[in-house]
Amino acid sequence: xxxxxxxxxxxxxxxxxxxxxxxxxxxxxxxxxxxxxxxxxxxxxxxxxxxxxxxxxxxxxxxxxxxxxxxxxxxxxxxxxxxxxxxxxxxxxxxxxxxxxxxxxxxxxxxxxxxxxxxxxxxxxxxxxxxxxxxxxxxxxxxxxxxxxxxxxxxxxxxxxxxxxxxxxxxxxxxxxxxxxxxxxxxxxxxxxxxxxxxxxxxxxxxxxxxxxxxxxxxxxxxxxxxxxxxxxxxxxxxxxxxxxxxxxxxxxxxxxxxxxxxxxxxxxxxxxxxxxxxxxxxxxxxxxxxxxxxxxxxxxxxxxxxxxxxxxxxxxxxxxxxxxxxxxxxxxxxxxxxxxxxxxxxxxxxxxxxxxxxxxxxxxxxxxxxxxxxxxx
Amino acid sequence: xxxxxxxxxxxxxxxxxxxxxxxxxxxxxxxxxxxxxxxxxxxxxxxxxxxxxxxxxxxxxxxxxxxxxxxxxxxxxxxxxxxxxxxxxxxxxxxxxxxxxxxxxxxxxxxxxxxxxxxxxxxxxxxxxxxxxxxxxxxxxxxxxxxxxxxxxxxxxxxxxxxxxxxxxxxxxxxxxxxxxxxxxxxxxxxxxxxxxxxxxxxxxxxxxxxxxxxxxxxxxxxxxxxxxxxxxxxxxxxxxxxxxxxxxxxxxxxxxxxxxxxxxxxxxxxxxxxxxxxxxxxxxxxxxxxxxxxxxxxxxxxxxxxxxxxxxxxxxxxxxxxxxxxxxxxxxxxxxxxxxxxxxxxxxxxxxxxxxxxxxxxxxxxxxxxxxxxxxx
Numbered sequence: 007x008x009x010x011x012x013x014x015x016x017x018x019x020x021x022x023x024x025x026x027x028x029x030x031x032x033x034x035x036x037x038x039x040x041x042x043x044x045x046x047x048x049x050x051x052x053x054x055x056x057x058x059x060x061x062x063x064x065x066x067x068x069x070x071x072x073x074x075x076x077x078x079x080x081x082x083x084x085x086x087x088x089x090x091x092x093x094x095x096x097x098x099x100x101x102x103x104x105x106x107x108x109x110x111x112x113x114x115x116x117x118x119x120x121x122x123x124x125x126x127x128x129x130x131x132x133x134x135x136x137x138x139x140x141x142x143x144x145x146x147x148x149x150x151x152x153x154x155x156x157x158x159x160x161x162x163x164x165x166x167x168x169x170x171x172x173x174x175x176x177x178x179x180x181x182x183x184x185x186x187x188x189x190x191x192x193x194x195x196x197x198x199x200x201x202x203x204x205x206x207x208x209x210x211x212x213x214x215x216x217x218x219x220x221x222x223x224x225x226x227x228x229x230x231x232x233x234x235x236x237x238x239x240x241x242x243x244x245x246x247x248x249x250x251x252x253x254x255x256x257x258x259x260x261x262x263x264x265x266x267x268x269x270x271x272x273x274x275x276x277x278x279x280x281x282x283x284x285x286x287x288x289x290x291x292x293x294x295x296x297x298x299x300x301x302x303x304x305x306x307x308x309x310x311x312x313x314x315x316x317x318x319x320x321x322x323x324x325x326x327x328x329x330x331x332x333x334x335x336x337x338x339x340x341x342x343x344x345x346x347x348x349x350x351x352x353x354x355x356x357x358x359x360x361x362x363x364x365x366x367x368x369x370x371x372x373x374x375x376x377x378x379x380x381x382x383x384x
Numbered sequence: 385x386x387x388x389x390x391x392x393x394x395x396x397x398x399x400x401x402x403x404x405x406x407x408x409x410x411x412x413x414x415x416x417x418x419x420x421x422x423x424x425x426x427x428x429x430x431x432x433x434x435x436x437x438x439x440x441x442x443x444x445x446x447x448x449x450x451x452x453x454x455x456x457x458x459x460x461x462x463x464x465x466x467x468x469x470x471x472x473x474x475x476x477x478x479x480x481x482x483x484x485x486x487x488x489x490x491x492x493x494x495x496x497x498x499x500x501x502x503x504x505x506x507x508x509x510x511x512x513x514x515x516x517x518x519x520x521x522x523x524x525x526x527x528x529x530x531x532x533x534x535x536x537x538x539x540x541x542x543x544x545x546x547x548x549x550x551x552x553x554x555x556x557x558x559x560x561x562x563x564x565x566x567x568x569x570x571x572x573x574x575x576x577x578x579x580x581x582x583x584x585x586x587x588x589x590x591x592x593x594x595x596x597x598x599x600x601x602x603x604x605x606x607x608x609x610x611x612x613x614x615x616x617x618x619x620x621x622x623x624x625x626x627x628x629x630x631x632x633x634x635x636x637x638x639x640x641x642x643x644x645x646x647x648x649x650x651x652x653x654x655x656x657x658x659x660x661x662x663x664x665x666x667x668x669x670x671x672x673x674x675x676x677x678x679x680x681x682x683x684x685x686x687x688x689x690x691x692x693x694x695x696x697x698x699x700x701x702x703x704x705x706x707x708x709x710x711x712x713x714x715x716x717x718x719x720x721x722x723x724x725x726x727x728x729x730x731x732x733x734x735x736x737x738x739x740x741x742x743x744x745x746x747x748x749x750x751x752x753x754x755x756x757x758x759x760x761x762x
Contacts, residue, residue, distance in 0.1 A: 008445050008573075010658040011438045015412075016651050018422045018429070028644060031421045034393075039645060040418035043409045043591055044396045045723045051396070060389045067386050077593060078456035081640040082618045089616075109617070116615050195386075207641055213421055215455060215593065215643030237494050237615050238467075239487070240460045260728065262459040263585055265593030266406060267417060268646060273394050280388040345423045350638065 021339070022366075024375055025347030026157050026320060027185070028207040028214045029363035031275075035212050038274035039267045046264040054273055055250065055264075061276035062218045065187060065210070065284070066202060068194035072226050072243065074250040075272055076203070076217040077265050080184040083203030083217025085113055086241045087180045090221075090229050091149065091201055094118030098149040099140050099177070101132040101163070104156035105351045106182055114151070117237065122147065128352045129322070131315035132163040134171065141175040150177045155186035157208075158350040160320040160359065161311045162190060166197045173198055178225055184208060187218070188279055188364060189291045189319035200225040206268075209291070209319055211364030212275035215268050275364075287364075291318040294367040298360065301376035305383060310357050319367065321360040322353065326383070331355050334382050342378040399717070400744075402753055403725030404535050404698060405563070406585040406592045407741035409653075413590050416652035417645045424642040432651055433628065433642075439654035440596045443565055443588070443662070444580060446572035450604050450621065452628040453650055454581070454595040455643050458562040461581030461595025463491055464619045465558045468599075468607050469527065469579055472496030476527040477518050477555070479510040479541070482534035483729045484560055492529070495615065500525065506730045507700070509693035510541040512549065519553040528555045533564035535586075536728040538698040538737065539689045540568060544575045551576055556603055562586060565596070566657055566742060567669045567697035578603040584646075587669070587697055589742030590653035593646050653742075665742075669696040672745040676738065679754035683761060688735050697745065699738040700731065704761070709733050712760050720756040 023030045044051050063073050076083045088110070092098055098114045101107055103126040114121040124140045126133050132152050141147060150172040154165045165181060172179040178200040186192050188209035194202055200222040207214035221229065221243065229243060236242040240262065248259040279287055295318030299309075302323055310322035325331050331348065335358070338344040347359035360375060401408045422429050441451050454461045466488070470476060476492045479485055481504040492499040502518045504511050510530050519525060528550035532543045543559060550557040556578040564570050566587030572580055578600040585592035599607065599621070607621060614620040618640065626637040657665055673696030677687075680701055688700035703709050709726065713736070716722040725737035738753060 007571075007663065008442060008447070010442055010661055011435070013435045013439060013651075013655050013658065015655065016416065016419070016432045016435070016648055018419050018432075018648070020420045021422045021426065023421065023423060025423055027641060028421050028423065031645075036418045036420070036645070038393065040414045041394070041396050042398045042414070043401065043406050044399045045401060045403055045406060046592070047726075048399065048717070048723065054394045054396075057389070057391045057394070061391060064386060064388055069386070078460060078618065079640045079643065082456060082460075085616065085618045113617050116613060116617050193385075205641065213643070213645040214424065214641045215646055235494060238463065239491050239494050240456065240463045262457045263405060263583065263592045265457065265591070265646070267409075267414075267591040267649075268593055268643070270394055270396070271645075273391075277391050277393065280391065283388055285385065339426070345426065348425075 019343055022344045022371060022374060024361050024366060024371060025345045026359045026361050027363060029211050029361055030366035031213055032211050032278055032365045034278060035271045035275045039213060039271040041270055043266050046266055047258065047260065051266065052258060058269060058273045059250065061273065061280055064280055065276055066194040066220050067192065067196065068220050070220045070222055072221040072247060074219060074246065075269065076219055077262065078217060079215055080203060080205030080217045082241065083205065083219050084109065084182060086219055086243065087201040087203055088113040088117050089238045089241050090236055090243045091178065091180065091225060092117050092119040093232060093234050095120065097122060097144060097147040098151055099124060099137065099144060099147050101137060101152035103130055103132055103161060104128055104153065105158035106153045106156060110151045110182065129159045129161055129310040131161050132168060134164060134167045137168060138171055141171060141177065147177055149180055151180040153182040154192065155190065155317050155320065157185040157320060159310055159353065160317045160322040162315045162317045169198045178228060185320055188287055190317065191288055194220060206272050209364045210275045210279065211366065213268060213271050215265065216272050291362060291367050294362045294372055298362060298372045305379055310353065319361060319363045322357045323360065324357050337382045338378055342374065344374060344378050397721055400722045400749060400752060402739050402744060402749060403723045404737045404739050405741060407589050407739055408744035409591055410589050410656055410743045412656060413649045413653045417591060417649040419648055421644050424644055425636065425638065429644065430636060436647060436651045437628065439651065439658055442658055443654055444572040444598050445570065445574065446598050448598045448600055450599040450625060452597060452624065453647065454597055455640065456595060457593055458581060458583030458595045460619065461583065461597050462487065462560060464597055464621065465579040465581055466491040466495050467616045467619050468614055468621045469556065469558065469603060470495045470497040471610060471612050473498065475500060475522060475525040476529055477502060477515065477522060477525050479515060479530035481508055481510055481539060482506055482531065483536035484531045484534060488529045507537045507539055507688040509539050510546060512542060512545045515546060516549055519549060519555065525555055527558055529558040531560040532570065533568065533695050535563045535698060537688055537731065538695045538700040540693045540695045547576045556606060563698055566665055568695065569666055572598060584650055587742045588653045588657065589744065591646060591649050593643065594650050669740060669745050672740045672750055676740060676750045683757060688731065697739060697741045699740065700735045702735050715760045716756055720752065722752060722756050
């Protein structure tokens with residue numbers, strides 16, 4: 007027998023999380039998660055799931071029946087959309103203006119689809135004119151895929167206009183709302199979004215690990231009309247929905263064991279969002295962003311993204327000349343328990359990403375962040 | 385705007401979970417999970433992950449470098465093994481003696497493999513002679529896949545003998561240890577298991593949602609020699625390991641946001657297992673099973689599985705003639721807060737599944753279960 011390692015209980019410090027996520031988790035969410043585990047087929051749990059579905063529908067502003075939480079992080083939510091909807095050989099226009107657009111392209115290729123990439127610079131929004139041209143040039147395209155809020159840069163794209171273009175060209179839209187949900191305006195039904203996924207750990211201020219998703223009736227029809235089986239068993243929505251939606255006889259069929267306690271946490275975080283109200287939450291993110299923006303600019307820091315398409319909840323600023331990226335972040339973490347995000351991909355070593363997400367978007371966090379940055383940059 | 389639903393906080397009751405999982409969660413694990421969320425790239429979190437890897441290696445009794453927890457439930461752990469190792473056209477001998485063997489077969493087909501099924505009756509162990517014949521008859525087979533402990537029936541198969549057969553025939557073994565890990569003897573390195581997955585919510589008594597997995601050096605070599613890309617981005621182990629294992633420069637690369645708090649929980653549950661010691665935990669499961677078995681037999685209940693291959697941690701018993709399955713389980717749940725499991729698949733409506741898993745395998749649970757069953761069956 008290999009010997010047992012002797013390991014102490016893990017005692018994480020209380021960090022202030024102002025990176026690109028996970029964000030500061032609501033205390034009520036941590037408490038909800040620690041409630042007693044019950045069975046995933048317990049009638050009381052099933053009632054909780056019905057409430058959770060209604061809460062996800064509210065957050066997405068949709069009446070879509072196929073609305074649920076994937077039992078895995080946002081990347082799995084992304085894969086859920088592509089693996090269920092795109093069949094081998096089908097063409098997808100993919101907008102790429104950061105890390106997550108590129109990840110979408112990789113997903114298209116892994117399901118055997120054909121990706122036509124519309125590139126914009128890192129930090130720019132997706133250009134609707136370029137997308138219109140790509141759609142016109144590819145009349146056989148079946149999907150338009152784009153990231154609403156690019157977590158790698160902090161750029162917000164015009165989801166409403168892009169989905170309208172998709173509709174004009176008979177394409178289904180697949181939208182990454184990982185960082186946008188709860189932080190900026192997002193109206194799934196009104197904008198005609200067909201498939202959308204998000205993550206629990208950004209503006210919902212829930213623990214990481216779950217991905218809310220929603221499919222429009224048109225997306226469901228596409229899924230049902232598939233000629234080939236969904237290549238993933240775990241993410242096959244036709245199977246998963248047997249658990250999330252009671253069939254005609256009121257029974258739920260077992261698919262996989264739901265992450266019970268994580269779903270308690272998501273229920274609580276969405277409940278808090280509903281209690282605040284989406285519009286007030288969006289306004290709070292915008293307001294906190296203004297306070298942070300003024301402070302960062304007073305410190306001489308320059309934004310990566312132009313004001314017109316800047317996300318309030320993710321503030322990417324260039325690291326000043328001569329400043330040691332890692333050293334500054336280490337000081338913030340060790341001396342102030344403050345986490346800000348490093349640059350990702352093309353912005354690695356060049357920018358910091360300061361998150362103001364969900365419960366993290368409040369005055370005390372902004373004040374701490376500004377003062378700590380002032381001190382470590384002095 | 386669609387209106388916000390008004391929903392109260394969810395307050396689950398304290399159930400006693402004696403079904404097929406989730407099992408009773410250690411109080412320490414629930415408490416660990418509620419500790420403050422920190423970043424998935426925080427140096428302290430990364431240290432915790434190194435400890436977690438050592439703890440998973442201990443539980444599996446392996447030195448395999450590629451050992452980690454998939455950020456999703458056991459079904460995703462299963463898919464991780466098949467999607468990374470099996471390439472299109474490759475032949476897999478799949479042993480099927482319950483629900484999860486059949487799920488393995490579906491996984492093989494979804495990755496484009498060719499499944500050769502060795503069937504045994506529900507409730508029987510996998511027959512090693514039949515497997516030997518199938519291996520002999522299929523010299524082009526590349527894998528042998530089987531379930532160590534069938535959760536749908538409670539049958540234990542001889543993993544050691546099966547893996548030895550696989551080796552004789554130059555096949556890699558893929559083993560489902562969802563219900564066996566922590567509950568019965570399991571020696572990954574000594575038995576020569578090549579790919580194994582488990583779940584957090586059975587004999588580890590952690591919250592549901594994570595899947596410990598481990599690949600032998602031979603499995604890693606097979607993965608590295610692939611001619612085709614892994615069809616899943618989320619489950620691609622070559623990408624995931626960039627996060628779980630620091631590369632030569634000591635940096636971890638971002639793949640997806642780890643389910644931070646769920647990993648705290650798994651760390652704590654495996655720590656408790658290591659503190660007890662695997663052999664004592666196995667013995668405790670065996671001892672509690674004997675007490676339960678005597679009691680169930682005194683109540684006239686008959687086991688589905690023959691004694692020689694009966695799992696201590698999952699006791700499937702036939703529902704007596706004339707007894708209303710759903711009514712009894714409802715009474716147990718509502719009057720005693722006791723959950724036992726329904727039958728699954730071929731045993732649906734015909735059997736109950738009584739779990740004695742991890743923290744659930746203790747005298748007070750057995751006593752309650754026996755007395756409650758005596759009362760509701762009277």
